[in-house]
Amino acid sequence: MLTQPYHLYVERVDPDRNMARFYTLAIEPTLFGTPRLLRRWGRIGTSGRTMVHHFEREEDAVALFLDLLRERRAHGYGVKRIEAPARGE
Template identity: 35%
Template sequence: MQIDMRRIDPSLNMNRFYSVGLTKDLFGQHGVHRQWGRFGTWGRHCHDWYRTQTEAETALSDLVKQKLGRGYMIKLPASEGQGI
């Protein structure tokens, strides 16, 4: 599961992306992978690890709510936006 968000405001010269998704390593730990930055760059990324999948899902949900509160919009996949 991955959620891509963007925040674009030309009046503030703001053109940002934020991507967050669930991940699992070879040892069975559950985590959240985050990547953020300005469009046209690689941006930065971070992994946060949790003991259970439920904790990771809760953390992902909290991050998405936080970013939506700051003005980010969820980017829909191309197939959903065109009615295909």
């Protein structure tokens, strides 16, 4: 079983280059309890492409998760900040 949830959504938007991309990472257990890393990426507004990596140990899945996160950050992806509505609205 996973010790904690791992979910990430990052975007790279550059209107000058007509670029609007997303990249998601998630580690979740399979039916048999082993971890898998799900990657989705593509143009914002589409379902994108998906890749799944299966692991025997959670530590291996987390290591790839962090490597992919570093790679995306190096290419200009950032966490999208969502403003919460003010109370009473």
